[in-house]
Amino acid sequence: MEKLAEVTTWRDSTLFSEAERLALEYAERITYTDRRVDDALVAELKNHYSDAQIVELTAAIAMENFRSKFNPALGIEAQGFCMVPKRG
Structure with missing residues (x-):
């Protein structure tokens, strides 16, 4: 839960490993046009992940990007499965 609370400030957080920081950087670069x-x-x-893991990571990022465009266009609301903690 601590990492989830700091995911928006991952660059400054001490909670994320180097591999996690790279994955988050990768996600941002894929997401922002x-x-x-x-x-x-x-x-x-490739220093931290196998080719198969990079493909899987790419697919997961792409799917979340797809959902972020698809769901709002159809008025699909959050279902409450992933509760993001309030920053306090």
Whole structure:
């Protein structure tokens, strides 16, 4: 729960490992249209993840991006399965 509470400030948080920070950086670069995944980031990812894990990570990020566009367009509300803790 502590990591979840700090996910929006992951760059400054001491809770995330180097591998987790790379995965979060990767997710941001995939998500934001003004950012790109470059060879340097892929090389860093390969220091921590296998090719299969990178494919799985990419698929998970892409699916969440899909849901973030698909669900609101159809008025699909959160179902309460993932409760994000309030920052306090």
